[in-house]
Amino acid sequence: MSNNFKPESLMMTYGYKPELSEGAIKCPIFQTSTFVFKTAEEGKAFFEVAYGLREKEQDEQLGLIYSRINNPNLEILENRLSLWDDADDTAVFESGMAAISTVLLEFLKPGDLILYSSPTYGGTDHFIQHFLPTIGVDFAFFHPDDSKEDIREIIKKTGKSEKLAMIYIETPANPTNTLIDIQMCRALADEFSTDENPTYLCVDNTYMGPVWSSPLKLGADLVVYSATKYIGGHSDLIAGAVMAKADLMQRVKVLRTFLGNMVSPHTAWLLLRSLETLKVRMDKQSLNAQEVAKHLSLHPKIEKVHYLGLIPEGTPEHEVYKRQYTSPGAMISFDIKGGEKSAFKFLNQLKLIKLAVSLGSTESLAQHPATMTHCGLDPEQRERMGVTENLVRVSIGVEDAKDIIWDIDQALEKV
Numbered sequence: 001m002s003n004n005f006k007p008e009s010l011m012m013t014y015g016y017k018p019e020l021s022e023g024a025i026k027c028p029i030f031q032t033s034t035f036v037f038k039t040a041e042e043g044k045a046f047f048e049v050a051y052g053l054r055e056k057e058q059d060e061q062l063g064l065i066y067s068r069i070n071n072p073n074l075e076i077l078e079n080r081l082s083l084w085d086d087a088d089d090t091a092v093f094e095s096g097m098a099a100i101s102t103v104l105l106e107f108l109k110p111g112d113l114i115l116y117s118s119p120t121y122g123g124t125d126h127f128i129q130h131f132l133p134t135i136g137v138d139f140a141f142f143h144p145d146d147s148k149e150d151i152r153e154i155i156k157k158t159g160k161s162e163k164l165a166m167i168y169i170e171t172p173a174n175p176t177n178t179l180i181d182i183q184m185c186r187a188l189a190d191e192f193s194t195d196e197n198p199t200y201l202c203v204d205n206t207y208m209g210p211v212w213s214s215p216l217k218l219g220a221d222l223v224v225y226s227a228t229k230y231i232g233g234h235s236d237l238i239a240g241a242v243m244a245k246a247d248l249m250q251r252v253k254v255l256r257t258f259l260g261n262m263v264s265p266h267t268a269w270l271l272l273r274s275l276e277t278l279k280v281r282m283d284k285q286s287l288n289a290q291e292v293a294k295h296l297s298l299h300p301k302i303e304k305v306h307y308l309g310l311i312p313e314g315t316p317e318h319e320v321y322k323r324q325y326t327s328p329g330a331m332i333s334f335d336i337k338g339g340e341k342s343a344f345k346f347l348n349q350l351k352l353i354k355l356a357v358s359l360g361s362t363e364s365l366a367q368h369p370a371t372m373t374h375c376g377l378d379p380e381q382r383e384r385m386g387v388t389e390n391l392v393r394v395s396i397g398v399e400d401a402k403d404i405i406w407d408i409d410q411a412l413e414k415v
């Protein structure tokens, strides 16, 4: 197929051959555990490749063996997802946390050090702080407003800089939308990387991907997603994904085969459905969010709006924003005057927008990070990150923008 087609033009058909499925226009759900070999010789050849006993011959496909290793729904989904980030390959998992924990387990060994950006997703933070030390992996973290020199000092202070195996970042930081410079992190990783102990850069791109940002092109080695969010996009499934160059993906996929945490055929099928509308959903969500953010920034009861579209031009942040993103996204947070009481009053009065955590879905959602998604952090760190009692986070959906604004206005009126 021509390489000139945009990913959104290929999401309906790429990688699927109707003639292999009775001519069905859509890929059916391959709800099967195992696959029949035509001959014993074919079964032998499939296993040789799957177990790495020999290299794949040119044009040789990985044969279908067993649904923990591969399945048509999974394979087509992974091929389509790779198109967005121009990745060699993708692995899809049963949750974002499964994707993230598998990557951390594969690339971190006892004695290693991981440096990560804080705040990071709560589950990731817990895994790094509480599980990794039990297998001898140390951690250090930095804040989005730390400079390159600050971060270098943090790494050196651990006394284990020669064992720095991974820099793991989440940008923009949730829930404040503070940006981290991916290229700066790439340069730092290169500075500490050696032939024996490579330092990988892993970016959680859940907040802006895959449509608005391609961290692999900015120097990331690995990109992880909670596909529960924009990729799934309908709040009806849990899934995750990893994208990277072929050699790294090979390692991720081998570990996935043995952990058995791949996504099921049914969920893969739902994700194929979701990918067809990924671009139009995300575009509409962002257009809505731009209108909502502008409206909020003029509202007398709002102190400050944290939104990528409102970063002042000419600032260093704006340069990073322009380099890393093609859109300001659909995640907005804002400070309501009056603390938790006002924030709760606002949330309780919403009629169209639902009070729930998660993000990136067709319906708009609102929540209170300090007492919900970020309640596990110690108060001092919360304060430093700007996760105050005033802060409300909204994920903007595909509804009519005027209806969303109407809802926000009527709820703010009651505050």
Ligand SMILES: *Cc1c(COP(=O)(O)O)cnc(C)c1O
Residues within 6 Å of the ligand: 095, 096, 097, 098, 121, 123, 124, 170, 174, 204, 206, 207, 225, 226, 227, 228, 229, 238, 239, 240
């Ligand atoms: C939701 C989320 C995760 C975890 O994904 P699950 O699909 O819930 O396991 C990881 N990172 C970010 C940024 C998220 O928003």
